[in-house]
Amino acid sequence: MTRTDPDRLVMKFGGTSMGDLERIRRAARIVAAEAASGRKIAVVVSAMAGKTNELVAWTDGAGRPGPGVELSDDEYDVVVASGEQVTAGLLALTLRNMGLNARTWMGWQIPILTDDAHGRARIEDVPGEVLGAAMDSGQIAVVPGFQGVTRDGRITTLGRGGSDTSAVAVAAALECPCDIYTDVDGVYTTDPRIEGKARRLEKVSYEEMLEMASLGAKVLQTRSVELAMAKQVPVRVLSSFIEPDAPVPGKEWGVMPDKGGTLICDEEEIVEKRIVSGVTMSRDEARITLLGLADRVDAPADVFTRLAEANVNVDMIVQGQARTEGTVNLTFTTGRRDAQRAAELMRAAQAEIRFEELRVDEDVAKVSVVGVGMRSHAGVAQTMFKALSDKGVKFQAISTSEIKISVLIDAAYAELAVRALHSAYGLEAV
Amino acid sequence: MTRTDPDRLVMKFGGTSMGDLERIRRAARIVAAEAASGRKIAVVVSAMAGKTNELVAWTDGAGRPGPGVELSDDEYDVVVASGEQVTAGLLALTLRNMGLNARTWMGWQIPILTDDAHGRARIEDVPGEVLGAAMDSGQIAVVPGFQGVTRDGRITTLGRGGSDTSAVAVAAALECPCDIYTDVDGVYTTDPRIEGKARRLEKVSYEEMLEMASLGAKVLQTRSVELAMAKQVPVRVLSSFIEPDAPVPGKEWGVMPDKGGTLICDEEEIVEKRIVSGVTMSRDEARITLLGLADRVDAPADVFTRLAEANVNVDMIVQGQARTEGTVNLTFTTGRRDAQRAAELMRAAQAEIRFEELRVDEDVAKVSVVGVGMRSHAGVAQTMFKALSDKGVKFQAISTSEIKISVLIDAAYAELAVRALHSAYGLEAV
Numbered sequence: 046m047t048r049t050d051p052d053r054l055v056m057k058f059g060g061t062s063m064g065d066l067e068r069i070r071r072a073a074r075i076v077a078a079e080a081a082s083g084r085k086i087a088v089v090v091s092a093m094a095g096k097t098n099e100l101v102a103w104t105d106g107a108g109r110p111g112p113g114v115e116l117s118d119d120e121y122d123v124v125v126a127s128g129e130q131v132t133a134g135l136l137a138l139t140l141r142n143m144g145l146n147a148r149t150w151m152g153w154q155i156p157i158l159t160d161d162a163h164g165r166a167r168i169e170d171v172p173g174e175v176l177g178a179a180m181d182s183g184q185i186a187v188v189p190g191f192q193g194v195t196r197d198g199r200i201t202t203l204g205r206g207g208s209d210t211s212a213v214a215v216a217a218a219l220e221c222p223c224d225i226y227t228d229v230d231g232v233y234t235t236d237p238r239i240e241g242k243a244r245r246l247e248k249v250s251y252e253e254m255l256e257m258a259s260l261g262a263k264v265l266q267t268r269s270v271e272l273a274m275a276k277q278v279p280v281r282v283l284s285s286f287i288e289p290d291a292p293v294p295g296k297e298w299g300v301m302p303d304k305g306g307t308l309i310c311d312e313e314e315i316v317e318k319r320i321v322s323g324v325t326m327s328r329d330e331a332r333i334t335l336l337g338l339a340d341r342v343d344a345p346a347d348v349f350t351r352l353a354e355a356n357v358n359v360d361m362i363v364q365g366q367a368r369t370e371g372t373v374n375l376t377f378t379t380g381r382r383d384a385q386r387a388a389e390l391m392r393a394a395q396a397e398i399r400f401e402e403l404r405v406d407e408d409v410a411k412v413s414v415v416g417v418g419m420r421s422h423a424g425v426a427q428t429m430f431k432a433l434s435d436k437g438v439k440f441q442a443i444s445t446s447e448i449k450i451s452v453l454i455d456a457a458y459a460e461l462a463v464r465a466l467h468s469a470y471g472l473e474a475v
Numbered sequence: 476m477t478r479t480d481p482d483r484l485v486m487k488f489g490g491t492s493m494g495d496l497e498r499i500r501r502a503a504r505i506v507a508a509e510a511a512s513g514r515k516i517a518v519v520v521s522a523m524a525g526k527t528n529e530l531v532a533w534t535d536g537a538g539r540p541g542p543g544v545e546l547s548d549d550e551y552d553v554v555v556a557s558g559e560q561v562t563a564g565l566l567a568l569t570l571r572n573m574g575l576n577a578r579t580w581m582g583w584q585i586p587i588l589t590d591d592a593h594g595r596a597r598i599e600d601v602p603g604e605v606l607g608a609a610m611d612s613g614q615i616a617v618v619p620g621f622q623g624v625t626r627d628g629r630i631t632t633l634g635r636g637g638s639d640t641s642a643v644a645v646a647a648a649l650e651c652p653c654d655i656y657t658d659v660d661g662v663y664t665t666d667p668r669i670e671g672k673a674r675r676l677e678k679v680s681y682e683e684m685l686e687m688a689s690l691g692a693k694v695l696q697t698r699s700v701e702l703a704m705a706k707q708v709p710v711r712v713l714s715s716f717i718e719p720d721a722p723v724p725g726k727e728w729g730v731m732p733d734k735g736g737t738l739i740c741d742e743e744e745i746v747e748k749r750i751v752s753g754v755t756m757s758r759d760e761a762r763i764t765l766l767g768l769a770d771r772v773d774a775p776a777d778v779f780t781r782l783a784e785a786n787v788n789v790d791m792i793v794q795g796q797a798r799t800e801g802t803v804n805l806t807f808t809t810g811r812r813d814a815q816r817a818a819e820l821m822r823a824a825q826a827e828i829r830f831e832e833l834r835v836d837e838d839v840a841k842v843s844v845v846g847v848g849m850r851s852h853a854g855v856a857q858t859m860f861k862a863l864s865d866k867g868v869k870f871q872a873i874s875t876s877e878i879k880i881s882v883l884i885d886a887a888y889a890e891l892a893v894r895a896l897h898s899a900y901g902l903e904a905v
Contacts, residue, residue: 066536100561106496107565108572120571123579124564127557131530134554135537141550142538149553153583154628198584 049279053085053180053221057190057212060094061228062285063132066139071285073139075226076185077298078289080145085180087219089190089212090136092128097191100125118164122192122202126152129189129208137187143298147185150176152192152200157211159193159201166193166201168210168272173218180219188215206266213269217276224304225265230284231307232257232264234472235324239460242473245305246322250312253322256415256449261327265309273309280309312417320418320425321470326463327411328456330360331384332441335391337372337401345375347398348391355390357383360411361442361453369401376442378453381407409441410459413451414466426450432469438462479709483515483610483651487620487642490524491658492715493562496569501715503569505656506615507728508719510575515610517649519620519642520566522558527621530555548594552622552632556582559619559638567617573728577615580606582622582630587641589623589631596623596631598640598702603648610649618645636696643699647706654734655695660714661737662687662694664902665754669890672903675735676752680742683752686845686879691757695739703739710739742847750848750855751900756893757841758886760790761814762871765821767802767831775805777828778821785820787813790841791872791883799831806872808883811837839871840889843881844896856880862899868892 056079058072072088080086092100104121133149140147155176159166176186190208193201203210209225216223230245232254237243249257251274258267264282273280283306289299338344345364352359363376379387388405391398419425429450433440438461440452454462467473486509488502502518510516522530534551563579570577585606589596606616620638623631633640639655646653660675662684667673679687681704688697694712703710713736719729768774775794782789793806809817818835821828849855859880863870868891870882884892897903 066533069537103496103561103565104568107499107568120564120567120577120579122564123567123581124561127560127564130557130560131533131554134550134552134557135533137550137553138534138537147550149550151553151630200581 050219050221052083053087053177053219054079055087055089055212055216055219055221055223057089057208057223057225058091058285059208059227060091060096062226063090063092063136064094066135069132069135069139071288072226073136073143074289074298075285075287075301076140077143077145077296078301080185081296081298082301087176087180087186087188087215088136089188089208089215090129090132091190091208092132096128096131097125100128119199122163122200126189126192126200126202129191133187133189140185140187145185146183147187148179149187149189150179151189153194153198155188157193157214158196159203161195161199161201163201165204166195168193168203168214171214171218173220176215177219206269209266209269210272213272213276213278213280216278217272222279222281223273224281224283224306226283226285226287227264228285229264229282230286230305231282232262232309232323234322235463235467236262236326239326239463240467242467244472244474246307248308248310248315249322250315250417251309252312252448253415253417254309256413256446257323257325260325260411260413260415260449260451261329262323262325270309277311282307282309318418319416320422321414321416321472323415324463324466324470324472325413325415326459328459329381330378330409330411330453331381332376332378332406332409332453333384333387333391334404334406335375335398335400336404337367337369338375339399340371340373341399344398348375349377351390351394351398352379352387355386357387357390361444361451363442372401378409378411378442408456409453410456411451411453412459412462412466413449414470415449417448419448419450428469429466432465433462436461436465438465480649480651482513483517483607483649484509485517485519485642485646485649485651485653487519487638487653487655488521488715489638489657490521490527492656493520493522493566494524496565499562499565499569502656503566503573504719504728505715505717505731506570507573507575507726508731510615511726511728512731517606517610517616517618517645518566519618519638519645520559520562521620521638522562526558526561527555530558549629552593552630556619556622556630556632559621563617563619570615570617575615576613577617578609579617579619580609581619583624583628585618587623587644588626589633591625591629591631593631595634596625598623598633598644601644601648603650606645607649636699639696639699640702643702643706643708643710646708647702652709652711653703654711654713654736656713656715657694658715659694659712660716660735661712662692662739662753664752665893665897666692666756669756669893670897673897674902674904676737678738678740678745679752680745680847681739682742682878683845683847684739686843686876687753687755690755690841690843690845690879690881691759692753692755700739707741712737712739748848749846750852751844751846751902753845754893754896754900754902755843755845756889758889759811760808760839760841760883761811762806762808762836762839762883763814763817763821764804764806764834764836765828765830766804766834767797767799768805769829770801770803771829774828778805779807781820781824782809782817785816787817787820791874791881793872802831808839808841808872838886839883840886841881841883842889842892842896843879844900845879847878849878849880858899859896862895863892866891866895868895
């Protein structure tokens with residue numbers, strides 16, 4: 046395991062927390078309270094809420110190369126990376142105005158080195174020396190999230206939600222934990238808007254968080270969890286509405302209270318073993334069925350190769366008997382935004398693939414249960430299927446991994462299914 | 476004289492020309508038409524009109540260190556430099572969308588090296604090699620104005636109007652001319668809003684332009700004219716409302732028409748010799764009078780040393796007899812925004828300086844005539860004084876240089892005086 050320096054801390058604030066000057070001041074008070082406890086701080090910030098959308102809209106209007114136009118998104122990145130530069134500067138000014146020593150470090154100054162996949166770049170290396178030395182000298186380092194730089198010095202951005210990944214990458218470079226401030230106060234057993242009895246998890250393992258993020262829990266960007274797991278960075282998700290305790294005399298900020306939130310960490314560090322940690326739900330699914338597919342042995346391979354070549358991710362797959370002799374029905378699911386493209390691909394190759402009819406159904410939802418305890422416990426799937434059938438919920442497809450089971454159901458039953466499963470696994474707050 | 480490469484051209488567009496996507500497209504058509512003529516182009520851009528003000532207001536709200544707080548403006552620069560980054564990226568995208576090869580070069584990428592006087596940095600060096608090589612390879616270089624970088628890699632800004640200076644500095648580095656597109660179509664003999672008969676000058680010398688810029692003609696930032704003169708960069712001021720001629724078949728832009736505008740160049744290149752080239756007017760003046768100043772020999776030195784130490788620039792100075800025996804009246808002018816500070820300085824030191832009364836008058840204007848022909852012509856001042864006295868305009872102070880005469884008058888007579896002088900020197904359009 047990587048060395049974790051308890052004297053250093055990376056704090057990340059999202060777009061809502063940077064939404065206006067008053068919110069920036071609130072974030073600054075939290076940073077000041079942490080700094081007052083003696084920790085060396087780096088802060089990673091998003092752009093003001095809505096700002097990135099505005100910048101993206103401008104690039105669209107200016108003629109951002111569309112699909113089919115083989116031009117790089119390098120200038121798109123120049124435009125949209127500016128939003129985080131603004132909030133980083135404003136937070137540094139606010140901290141200085143409170144009497145603290147702070148300065149910004151742009152992606153190109155640290156540097157946060159990425160590949161050159163503009164618009165969705167991946168971080169390749171973050172040298173921690175310069176930032177670490179500044180922090181050791183007593184300076185709070187403020188870093189714009191979402192942005193990086195290629196090895197030949199061009200600005201890149203990491204794609205939506207990229208600031209979470211920036212924060213984890215900086216924490217990995219500094220070998221320290223990462224606190225991610227959001228508009229929720231942690232990771233819950235399920236979405237509290239669906240199930241009022243949802244309970245905040247004190248700890249959740251990297252693997253579970255990764256599944257939950259992929260399966261529709263929108264707390265963290267999936268890539269940031271992958272990186273935290275790979276680099277063993279302890280990540281705490283907590284509320285930016287926390288207020289430091291009463292101000293220290295002569296200062297306008299106080300000391301940090303118990304931070305609460307949810308710690309995302311290694312499985313071994315979780316004492317309380319659960320079979321299932323959470324229930325997730327996603328409506329971002331579509332089901333495509335090829336009816337009367339010629340029963341050639343290579344037919345599924347043909348279908349899925351075509352989809353893979355067009356970068357369409359397929360999740361669940363079910364093959365069943367069809368009415369017509371010598372044919373089968375092949376059902377698969379994709380993300381909803383890929384569904385029409387997948388359907389067009391199939392229709393265009395209908396003569397080669399040989400199927401009778403194609404159906405697209407976007408009125409579906411995917412409900413999943415996630416938990417590392419599944420590895421050692423039998424009967425998890427039976428509990429799920431019984432809970433759903435007791436409520437009359439039929440499932441159209443199933444997919445599993447070592448630590449999750451997902452079912453595709455009629456979208457109308459989604460919330461009902463979530464509540465039934467939450468109760469069946471005993472996840473309610475006590 | 477510096478070599479001037481006629482194949483290269485720097486074009487600069489201000490905030491109005493970058494105000495929205497439609498205006499950016501208009502600027503892009505002008506750039507495309509120049510490029511179509513075979514020239515190698517670098518474009519320098521300002522932020523969208525109003526954007527810099529918004530960013531500055533945010534830094535104020537975040538607690539930009541005020542007067543008396545000895546903190547650097549380095550983070551102010553991080554915030555406000557972002558506006559030009561956005562328009563540079565949008566213009567590059569627009570040019571690419573028109574099928575042209577373009578890319579942005581940030582201040583730190585070229586680099587545009589400045590000193591570390593954040594918020595009002597001065598350009599120290601612009602290496603032209605990288606930019607020139609990109610242009611030689613057929614790429615249009617788009618450069619955000621107003622921004623630079625210190626030798627230790629921190630973002631700086633050049634102060635208001637700094638994009639003009641950026642453009643001239645880039646042109647000097649590339650050893651080529653500089654076209655500055657503005658919302659006026661050139662430099663006029665006087666402000667056409669005051670005198671309808673004002674005439675556009677085809678050429679004006681650096682020295683005259685420098686005086687006119689300092690004296691209230693707002694076409695170009697003074698510093699940019701100084702730099703153009705020092706580096707012998709031919710600068711053309713012209714209208715961004717120019718439209719290239721009918722589009723070339725298959726393209727959405729046409730060829731450049733006669734550009735018109737005003738060329739700012741060396742005095743020797745101007746064939747038509749004029750005695751006076753222009754009449755300017757500024758209301759940004761204030762008059763301060765110390766009444767009953769003790770008639771010590773070192774009293775004026777005492778006063779002006781105190782003002783200089785507080786960075787208050789003094790323009791005109793008049794000393795006259797006072798009513799009280801053994802005292803004089805000392806009148807001087809400052810920029811209007813410095814007037815109250817200057818008055819407070821004087822009042823605070825009243826006992827040491829020894830004067831009876833202080834008066835501040837902001838109801839004044841400075842009217843000036845400028846022309847390199849004055850060097851070799853007598854009678855210029857007499858013409859001025861006669862024209863003003865014929866209209867009953869009294870003058871309160873006078874200052875002169877080799878190529879200009881300025882008079883301070885009651886603000887109510889300012890426009891009248893401008894028209895009288897414009898006519899007296901025969902500057903009307905014919």
